[in-house]
Amino acid sequence: MIDLEIKKVEKSKIDNYDLENLVFGTIFTDHMLIMEYKDEKWEKPKIVPFGEISVNPAMCSLHYGQLGFEGLKAFKTVDDKINIFRIDKNCERFEKTCERLCMPKVPKEIFIEGIKELVSLDRAWIPQKKGSSLYIRPFIFATEPFLGVRPSKTYYYMVILSPVGPYYKEGFNPVKLITSGKYSRTCEGGLGFTKAAANYAISLYPATEAQKKGYTQVLWLDGKEHKYVEEVGTMNFFCVIDGEILTPPIDTGTILPGITRESVIKILNDKGYKVTERRVSIDEIFEANENGKLDEIFGTGTAAVISPVGELAHEDKKIVINNGETGPIAKMLFDEITGIQYGEKPDKYGWNFIIE
Numbered sequence: 365m366i367d368l369e370i371k372k373v374e375k376s377k378i379d380n381y382d383l384e385n386l387v388f389g390t391i392f393t394d395h396m397l398i399m400e401y402k403d404e405k406w407e408k409p410k411i412v413p414f415g416e417i418s419v420n421p422a423m424c425s426l427h428y429g430q431l432g433f434e435g436l437k438a439f440k441t442v443d444d445k446i447n448i449f450r451i452d453k454n455c456e457r458f459e460k461t462c463e464r465l466c467m468p469k470v471p472k473e474i475f476i477e478g479i480k481e482l483v484s485l486d487r488a489w490i491p492q493k494k495g496s497s498l499y500i501r502p503f504i505f506a507t508e509p510f511l512g513v514r515p516s517k518t519y520y521y522m523v524i525l526s527p528v529g530p531y532y533k534e535g536f537n538p539v540k541l542i543t544s545g546k547y548s549r550t551c552e553g554g555l556g557f558t559k560a561a562a563n564y565a566i567s568l569y570p571a572t573e574a575q576k577k578g579y580t581q582v583l584w585l586d587g588k589e590h591k592y593v594e595e596v597g598t599m600n601f602f603c604v605i606d607g608e609i610l611t612p613p614i615d616t617g618t619i620l621p622g623i624t625r626e627s628v629i630k631i632l633n634d635k636g637y638k639v640t641e642r643r644v645s646i647d648e649i650f651e652a653n654e655n656g657k658l659d660e661i662f663g664t665g666t667a668a669v670i671s672p673v674g675e676l677a678h679e680d681k682k683i684v685i686n687n688g689e690t691g692p693i694a695k696m697l698f699d700e701i702t703g704i705q706y707g708e709k710p711d712k713y714g715w716n717f718i719i720e
């Protein structure tokens with residue numbers, strides 16, 4: 365057990381909300397976790413009522429973006445337990461983000477036990493409905509009031525919780541993507557493999573342009589040649605060409621190592637599908653479509669789960685995939701992964717972290 369201070373709200377605000385109709389990331393639970401780093405060490409973590417925090421306007425994360433986060437989910441299982449899916453993997457990835465951004469690592473025990481205690485305290489907020497869950501957002505940011513450019517000496521680590529439904533307004537129906545045009549998300553040696561806030565800031569302008577044209581999100585091509593598919597705004601990319609499942613490799617350091625991505629590859633391999641991690645050019649996808657060999661495209665992510673792609677645009681071309689409908693592999697993966705998360709299917713890989 366970790367040493368944790370808890371200050372509870374006097375009265376929960378849960379009755380003010382309709383947990384049956386949720387828009388992603390808009391409401392927050394009663395409590396949050398906060399822990400301060402100073403004098404080269406972490407102070408005792410605290411769970412306190414959710415609310416505003418006071419910060420110094422000179423704090424360096426506001427100016428230079430030393431800020432990273434994670435995203436994971438807690439589910440109410442069919443046997444009324446709480447399941448936090450693959451929390452250890454999020455902890456590992458958070459460490460990598462912290463390292464790349466010169467921020468102190470949050471000890472694993474505090475990351476895991478802190479989230480467990482917070483979720484347990486706010487368990488009434490976990491939506492019951494299938495497709496809904498409690499989104500967990502751990503984040504860390506530099507707090508030193510200092511305008512020189514160097515790593516901060518002080519930080520806040522915080523966790524907030526948000527009951528959520530599907531990420532996209534399309535729900536789990538097919539989304540429409542457009543390639544990134546002249547824009548790049550990252551390049552080799554950059555931050556692409558981390559959950560640095562900067563990776564999302566850089567996506568906003570192209571994403572807004574895409575939305576104006578009627579597309580849900582941007583499909584990022586590589587930053588060097590603008591030729592190879594990398595990832596979608598908030599998801600990893602998969603396509604099925606002539607029965608073979610393809611996904612870009614993450615060893616380039618330019619793609620987020622998605623936890624749902626890794627889970628999907630494991631499930632597919634176990635079920636005997638051929639999955640190949642290799643670079644896929646946008647031309648190859650359009651060519652496969654012309655030859656009648658493009659079976660499916662889908663994205664994977666914590667927020668997005670498995671999200672089929674119904675339409676893809678690149679330069680002056682546009683294709684409709686699988687008649688704009690969810691393909692069989694995306695459907696199977698959605699059922700498998702959500703089946704494990706909600707405790708309807710056996711957790712044969714040991715991915716569930718159950719709070720009784």
Ligand code: COI
Nearest residue numbers: 435436598665666667668
């Ligand atoms: C997640 O899937 O958890 C993400 O981090 C995407 C988020 C930016 C909405």
